[in-house]
Amino acid sequence: DIQMTQSPSSLPASLGDRVTITCRASQDIGNYLRWFQQKPGKSPRLMIYGATNLAAGVPSRFSGSRSGSDYSLTISSLESEDMADYYCLQSKESPFTFGSGTKLEIK
Amino acid sequence: EVQLVESGGGLVQPGRSLKLSCLASGFTFSNYGMNWIRQAPGKGLEWVASISSSSSYIYYADTVKGRFTISRDNAKNTLYLQMTSLRSEDTALYYCARGTGSSGFAYWGQGTLVTVSS
Numbered sequence: 673d674i675q676m677t678q679s680p681s682s683l684p685a686s687l688g689d690r691v692t693i694t695c696r697a698s699q700d701i702g703n704y705l706r707w708f709q710q711k712p713g714k715s716p717r718l719m720i721y722g723a724t725n726l727a728a729g730v731p732s733r734f735s736g737s738r739s740g741s742d743y744s745l746t747i748s749s750l751e752s753e754d755m756a757d758y759y760c761l762q763s764k765e766s767p768f769t770f771g772s773g774t775k776l777e778i779k
Numbered sequence: 780e781v782q783l784v785e786s787g788g789g790l791v792q793p794g795r796s797l798k799l800s801c802l803a804s805g806f807t808f809s810n811y812g813m814n815w816i817r818q819a820p821g822k823g824l825e826w827v828a829s830i831s832s833s834s835s836y837i838y839y840a841d842t843v844k845g846r847f848t849i850s851r852d853n854a855k856n857t858l859y860l861q862m863t864s865l866r867s868e869d870t871a872l873y874y875c876a877r878g879t880g881s882s883g884f885a886y887w888g889q890g891t892l893v894t895v896s897s
Contacts, residue, residue: 673841706883706884708824708884710824715874715887715888715889715890716816716824716874716884716887717887718884718885721881721882721883721884721885722881727885728885757823759823759824761824761826761884763879763883763884766829766838766839767826767838767839767840767841768814768826768829768838769826770823770824770825770826771823772823773823773824
């Protein structure tokens with residue numbers, strides 16, 4: 673099975689900061705990588721698909737990138753509404769696997 | 780407007796069965812693969828199962844294989860998850876989500892809570 677190692681698990685940051693969350697795939701997943709945002713009591717929201725493509729309605733301060741087996745979600749200038757949990761998901765092959773999550777919180 | 784509405788959750792004893800439903804609307808259900816994802820209280824997301832648009836391809840997480848069955852009724856625009864031999868570790872909020880292709884996982888339901896306890 674493909675393992676997705678997500679880091680960090682917690683990320684204290686200040687408004688206006690540039691922040692990056694990373695997932696490392698244990699096997700080749702091509703660009704079959706999605707990023708989700710989840711706020712307390714809410715369903716997950718798709719932010720990035722195909723590793724680098726912004727989902728509909730997602731602010732342009734969010735971006736996705738890939739370097740080898742490392743996939744990153746970057747927020748260029750943190751806003752208060754971005755405080756949430758973030759998860760990556762590989763859908764290259766079954767079983768699909770999520771990263772363990774990153775809690776983005778105000779420093 | 781795409782809508783996914785899960786139902787069927789509740790309190791069930793260990794070893795018993797439960798069947799979840801996900802009623803879809805606002806799109807042509809028969810054109811899309813579908814997924815079940817769950818989230819234990821205070822924990823992360825776990826993919827559970829996927830089914831292709833015509834039910835030709837079905838996949839399961841190792842943790843539920845042999846106990847859970849995903850199915851769909853395209854005439855009723857409904858996705859199902861039959862859960863048997865339930866364990867305490869199956870306690871979670873169960874979400875359905877649309878699609879597995881490039882547009883996949885863009886739409887989620889609000890979830891239905893399953894609690895396995897004696």
